[in-house]
Each structure stands twice: as structure tokens, then as C-alpha cells.
Amino acid sequence: MSRAHDIARRLAWIAVDWGSSNLRAWALDADGEVLASASRDKGMLSLTPADYEPTLLEAVGDWLPASGRMPVRVCGMAGARQGWREAAYLPVPTRLDGLGNGAVSPAVQDPRLRVALLPGLCQTADGAFDVMRGEETQLAGLVADQPGFSGLACLPGTHAKWARLENGTLERFTTFLSGELYRLLASQSVLRHSTGDDDLTTPGDRDAFLSAVREVNDAPRAFSARLFGLRAADLLDDRLPDGEARGARLAARLSGLVIGLELAGMGEALASTPITLIGNQTLCARYALALEALGHEAHRLDGEAAVLAGLGLANAALGT
Amino acid sequence: MSRAHDIARRLAWIAVDWGSSNLRAWALDADGEVLASASRDKGMLSLTPADYEPTLLEAVGDWLPASGRMPVRVCGMAGARQGWREAAYLPVPTRLDGLGNGAVSPAVQDPRLRVALLPGLCQTADGAFDVMRGEETQLAGLVADQPGFSGLACLPGTHAKWARLENGTLERFTTFLSGELYRLLASQSVLRHSTGDDDLTTPGDRDAFLSAVREVNDAPRAFSARLFGLRAADLLDDRLPDGEARGARLAARLSGLVIGLELAGMGEALASTPITLIGNQTLCARYALALEALGHEAHRLDGEAAVLAGLGLANAALGT
Known part of the structure; x- marks a missing residue:
């Protein structure tokens, strides 16, 4: 049995982190085991809405079984207004296990794809305006890892984020340049x-x-x-x-x-x-x-x- | 009488502010009146030591009388190590009417030029390292304007300088980016x-x-x-x-x-x-x-x- 066939047979869903300049995708089985991964140097800054589906297929097409609709869960800038389709920011406080509530599905041509773009988060209270898109999913990962997590989480990087979580809910956050x-x-x-x-x-x-x-x-x-x-x-x-x-x-x-x-x-x-x-x-x-x-x-x-x-x-x- | 002839007749000295990217020069008479001015988009970043004299002559050559040696007083990056010739930093505290003590004269070919490059200032006390080159001459101008000046002076800009003066002496300074x-x-x-x-x-x-x-x-x-x-x-x-x-x-x-x-x-x-x-x-x-x-x-x-x-x-x- 070929490796591609093995992936297609066991594939339960596809995870995609799609940012400003690149995408990373993982093939997962029903137990959450990673069967394969792929990446492309194509992100929001270089793609028009019509480019997203072909780019996704280029990366993950080989994994897909011949029939059935495969769930593809996408976080990051693909859900921005300038991305594939806008998944509007959810306002904080937000339960991090509820990000799916703000997901949107872009129209796709390939019948094997069922794509959900997860939302980012925004904060407006007291004029402390802030936004994140992509990092909320990593914070949800912390909650998946430690259900009911309370404490501070920091995501260092270009725009470093600090988030205050209370019992699995993101209460407020601050971005540093x-x-x-x-x-x-x-x-x-x-x-x-x-x-x-x-x-x-x-x-x-x-x-x-x-x-x-x-x-x-x-x-x-x-x-x-x-x-x-x-x-x-x-x-x-x-x-x-x-x-x-x-x-x-x-x-x-x-x-x-x-x-x-x-x-x-x-x-x-x-x-x-x-x-x-x-x-x-x-x-x-x-x-x-x-x-x-x-x-x-x-x-x-x-x-x-x-x-x-x-x-x-x-x-x-x-x-x- | 031509204008050029009039300048040459009255010219007492030439002032030059020569920075990283350009020079500004002024022809002055014995009373400090400005007779003419010139500028060129050539500075330390684009000049080798050998380029300085021709560039200066291009800017001020028309002003020079046929004979005699004309004092040319230059402040700024022309006196940096990467400039025409290094006029080493004077350490603070420094009396601002004594900048000439640190001046150096680069070798010149044209017998009509007598060039003095003014020094910059450096600060090393208590690890508060700082340097300026050009701004010290503007601060000297404040002292010329108000002899014995005591107080704070600020020179806003790319690298903004704040200087503490006491009775005409620059005591310490701080540069902000x-x-x-x-x-x-x-x-x-x-x-x-x-x-x-x-x-x-x-x-x-x-x-x-x-x-x-x-x-x-x-x-x-x-x-x-x-x-x-x-x-x-x-x-x-x-x-x-x-x-x-x-x-x-x-x-x-x-x-x-x-x-x-x-x-x-x-x-x-x-x-x-x-x-x-x-x-x-x-x-x-x-x-x-x-x-x-x-x-x-x-x-x-x-x-x-x-x-x-x-x-x-x-x-x-x-x-x-």
C-alpha cells in the first residue's frame, strides 16, 4: 500500500495555520496523530481570495481520499478581511474552546473540501484596542493541554502577545511590537x-x-x-x-x-x-x-x- | 563691479556645516554678514578623503579672491574618522567657546584654502557613553548668542540631543533616537x-x-x-x-x-x-x-x- 493511500485511508481532518507569508498544513487521523505535513511560502500578502483554494490543494491535495468531504480547519490571516474570506473578530472575553462559533466557510469548488476559517479576537474595552489572529488558536491549544487554565500566556514574536486567561477564558491581552x-x-x-x-x-x-x-x-x-x-x-x-x-x-x-x-x-x-x-x-x-x-x-x-x-x-x- | 568680485573683495572667512549627506557653506564678511551661501548633496557617506577638497571648491571656489589664504571653518561629519580627516572628539565637560582647540587642518592642494575641521564631543563618565558631531557647534552658537549660558538645550532631529550647559560649558548630554x-x-x-x-x-x-x-x-x-x-x-x-x-x-x-x-x-x-x-x-x-x-x-x-x-x-x- 502506498504512503499516499495510507494517508488518505486514515485521514480524519486537516489542520492549517495560514499566516501573512506562508501556510503550514498537517494531516491528522481520528486520534490526532500527525500523518503528514506540508508548507508553502504563500500567505495573505501574496494571495487574492481566488488563489487560496488552488494553493491549499497544491499543499494537501495528495492526502485527500477520492470521495467524501474532508474537514479543513484553518487559523491565521486567511480569515482576515484581506484574506480568503473574513471571519470577523470575536470580542474578548472569549472562551477559547468556543472559537469554532466564529468560524466561516469560504465557497470552494472541489467537493472534497469542507473548509472552516477560525476567527481572530479583538479587544475594545477602555480604549485598550488590540487584535490577534492566529495566536488565539495557540492559546486554545494551551487550554486543550490544560483544561480550565488560569494564568498568563506569552507568545513571543514579531508582534508579541500577552494574554490573561481565567478558567479557559481569554479575559484581556496586550500586543508589543x-x-x-x-x-x-x-x-x-x-x-x-x-x-x-x-x-x-x-x-x-x-x-x-x-x-x-x-x-x-x-x-x-x-x-x-x-x-x-x-x-x-x-x-x-x-x-x-x-x-x-x-x-x-x-x-x-x-x-x-x-x-x-x-x-x-x-x-x-x-x-x-x-x-x-x-x-x-x-x-x-x-x-x-x-x-x-x-x-x-x-x-x-x-x-x-x-x-x-x-x-x-x-x-x-x-x-x- | 560683478557680484562675484564683490564677494571676493569683502570675503573674510567661509563657514561650512558638512554632514553625512550634504554640505552647506556661507561666505561671510568681517562683520559676520552673510554675502552668499551654497549647498551640495555630498557628505561623509558618499565621499572619500580625496573628494572633499574638489567638492568644497565646487561649492565655494567662485567666492575666493585670486590671492591670499582664506579661512574655512568646518563642523560636522567631515571631521569624523570616516570623513576628510579625523578631528578627535573632545571629552565633556568642555567650554563651548574652545572648540577651536580641537580643530585639525587637512592637507589641501589649492593655496587659497586654509581649512580647519572642528571636533565633535564625547562623553564616557559613569558608562553614559555618548557622542555628537556638528551639534556642539550649534550649542557654541547658543553661547555666542548668550555668553555664559546656563540651562538645558535641545536639538531635535534624527538623533535628538539634550545638553546641560553651565556658564558656557557643556557639562553632559544625552542622545535620543x-x-x-x-x-x-x-x-x-x-x-x-x-x-x-x-x-x-x-x-x-x-x-x-x-x-x-x-x-x-x-x-x-x-x-x-x-x-x-x-x-x-x-x-x-x-x-x-x-x-x-x-x-x-x-x-x-x-x-x-x-x-x-x-x-x-x-x-x-x-x-x-x-x-x-x-x-x-x-x-x-x-x-x-x-x-x-x-x-x-x-x-x-x-x-x-x-x-x-x-x-x-x-x-x-x-x-x-
Whole structure:
């Protein structure tokens, strides 16, 4: 029996995380076991509504059995207004096991597909406007993993999200521009002359990172001055290492300043443990270090496991 | 008598502000009257050391009398290590009427030129590393204008400088990345979808600007979250105007957040009046508005007048 045939025979549903620039898809059996996965570098920014179905078929077409309609559960920007079809934001507070309530089904031509696009979440209370689309499904994954979860969850990244959950309900959340801010400063500002690759591999780099986290946490108002101070230190500070080590040291410091400002922004809310970090290993490890330096313990949940669990929760709620 | 002949006859010295991307030059008579001015879009970033003399002659050659050696006083990046010839940073504290002490003369081929490159300033005390090159001459202009000046001076811009002067001596200074931060966020980040032209022409825009200044001053730690909040407000806030007015409103708010973070960074130091803003009218007016909203009065000095006065002070000290 061919592998494709085996997948088609056991396939129960398809999970898709479809963002601004790419899609990742997984074939799952009835027990939630991953049978296969696929990805494409095509997302909301490069697709018109008519492009979505062909792109999806390109990625998952081989998995589909000849007959029957296969549930495809999609989270992320495919459900944005500029995506495949809009799945309007659900307002918070929202029970994370109820995301399916806001799902919409785009029209499809292939009779084997039954697509549901999950909604994002929005927040308007007290002028604290905020939105997420994709991350809510990872947070649902946390609830699938730990039913009735209460606590703080953080999803580091380009637009880092911090969410307060109470007994499985997302109560409120805040987005920080940290990843984007770091990237712009390190690659486009005057600091690009001073910063290099930063992977926190040496104790010196880790110290520079953690000192910056603590400094900004103690005095967030100094953030903008400390940014230029990095450039000036590169020109004047004899204690910095030379060569590539210098760029790594200063990049570690920049990362600490940006993440430190984010943690300062969370303020006293961080005291309400437990904190769960959801995302890729490297970035979550960096956040865990920073949190630890401020006296906070963090648990971790792998980002891919979270999105699969969240889509699985929605799949179970949506039925067949 | 031709105009060129008249300039050559009266010319006493030439002032040059030579930055990263352009030069501005002025022909001055013995009384400091401006006889002519010129500019070129050539600066440190596009010139090798050998290019400086031809570029200077291209700009000011017509002014020079046939014989004699004409003093040319240059401030800015032409004196940087990557410039014409390095005029090493003077450490602060520094008397601003003594910048000529650190001037260097690059070798020139044309016997009519006697060039002095003024130094920049550096600060290393207590790890508060900082540098300036060009702005020190504008600050010297403030001292030329008000001998023995004591107080705070601010030079808004790409890398905004705040300097503490005591009786004509620059004691310490701080650079904020404000202008660059605004430009990157407004043109390269996710906020570019929400921000437009921002000239604070409507009362609504001014209110948005000032509210943002106050918010960040009250809670600088929220800066990063408020950045993303701008994008979310664009998606969710019904109270925002439509069309171009919407982009202007959000750009005004972004400007207020960035300038507010800078003013928060100065903190209690702002209470030590007087504050003098040095620079172009539009930007100084914006800073004056922001300072006023926080209860601080600001005087203003035109940036071009300041650089000319500062170069004049150095010219007088350097002699002929």
C-alpha cells in the first residue's frame, strides 16, 4: 500500500495555520496523530481570495481520499478581511474552546473540501484596542493541554502577545511590537553599524542581555537614550570585545533592551504566576531567561504543538 | 563691479556645516554678514578623503579672491574618522567657546584654502557613553548668542540631543533616537498601513499628539504596547476620522508617543529651566508644544543661525 493511500485511508481532518507569508498544513487521523505535513511560502500578502483554494490543494491535495468531504480547519490571516474570506473578530472575553462559533466557510469548488476559517479576537474595552489572529488558536491549544487554565500566556514574536486567561477564558491581552522593533533597529537604524548576530551563546552576551533587561525594567523611560547609547558604546567603550564578538555583544544588549521594555510594560501583571511561553524553542528560551532575571518562572509550550492542539479543539467542537 | 568680485573683495572667512549627506557653506564678511551661501548633496557617506577638497571648491571656489589664504571653518561629519580627516572628539565637560582647540587642518592642494575641521564631543563618565558631531557647534552658537549660558538645550532631529550647559560649558548630554525611531516605525513597520502625513494642522491632530505625549510621559513602560495599539485602533476605533485625516491623526499620535518617550527620558532634568530648542521651525514648534503640555516653557534659536554663530565663535578663537 502506498504512503499516499495510507494517508488518505486514515485521514480524519486537516489542520492549517495560514499566516501573512506562508501556510503550514498537517494531516491528522481520528486520534490526532500527525500523518503528514506540508508548507508553502504563500500567505495573505501574496494571495487574492481566488488563489487560496488552488494553493491549499497544491499543499494537501495528495492526502485527500477520492470521495467524501474532508474537514479543513484553518487559523491565521486567511480569515482576515484581506484574506480568503473574513471571519470577523470575536470580542474578548472569549472562551477559547468556543472559537469554532466564529468560524466561516469560504465557497470552494472541489467537493472534497469542507473548509472552516477560525476567527481572530479583538479587544475594545477602555480604549485598550488590540487584535490577534492566529495566536488565539495557540492559546486554545494551551487550554486543550490544560483544561480550565488560569494564568498568563506569552507568545513571543514579531508582534508579541500577552494574554490573561481565567478558567479557559481569554479575559484581556496586550500586543508589543518587540520583534519588529528589534529587527528594524538592528537592520535599518544607525545601530546596524554596531550590531551583529546575537545567539546568546557566551556568558558575556547573556550578561549583556540580562543587564539590559534589568536596566530597562528599572527605568523604561531611558529606553530611547539607551538605544543611541549602544552606538556610542561601540565607538567609545574599551571594555567591549573586538570583531564579531563585539557585534554579538551589542546585539544581545539591544535584544535585552527591547524585551526588557516589553516585560516592563507588563509590570505587576507578571507577578500573577504561572506564566506559559508559547512559541519556538530559541525565542522562548530567551524570554524565559529574561523573566527569570526579574524573578518570574516560566513554563513552555511548543508553538507547533499549541496550534495543532488549538485547531484540534476547534475541530472537535465544529463536528463533522 | 560683478557680484562675484564683490564677494571676493569683502570675503573674510567661509563657514561650512558638512554632514553625512550634504554640505552647506556661507561666505561671510568681517562683520559676520552673510554675502552668499551654497549647498551640495555630498557628505561623509558618499565621499572619500580625496573628494572633499574638489567638492568644497565646487561649492565655494567662485567666492575666493585670486590671492591670499582664506579661512574655512568646518563642523560636522567631515571631521569624523570616516570623513576628510579625523578631528578627535573632545571629552565633556568642555567650554563651548574652545572648540577651536580641537580643530585639525587637512592637507589641501589649492593655496587659497586654509581649512580647519572642528571636533565633535564625547562623553564616557559613569558608562553614559555618548557622542555628537556638528551639534556642539550649534550649542557654541547658543553661547555666542548668550555668553555664559546656563540651562538645558535641545536639538531635535534624527538623533535628538539634550545638553546641560553651565556658564558656557557643556557639562553632559544625552542622545535620543527619536527621529530615526519615528521614521522607521511610520515607514517600515506594520504601522505604515495606518500612518499618513502628519503636520499637526488640525485641533484633533494636536490633541492626539499631546495626549500621546502625556500618556507616555506618565507611563513610559507602556510605549511598545501603545505602538501596536495604534494599529489596532485603526482597525477598531469608530471615533477616528476617515480617509487622509485618519492617517494624519494616527501619525500625530505616533509622533507624540516617540517625542513623549524622549521627554520622559529627560525626566526631572526638564524642571531646570530655561530650555532652548535649536533647529528648524517646524520641529522646534512641535517640541515646544509637547514641552508646554508637560508644563515647561521653551525658547527657540534657529538652527542655521546657531551653526553660523558657533562657527563664528570658533573662527574668532582660531584667528587668521
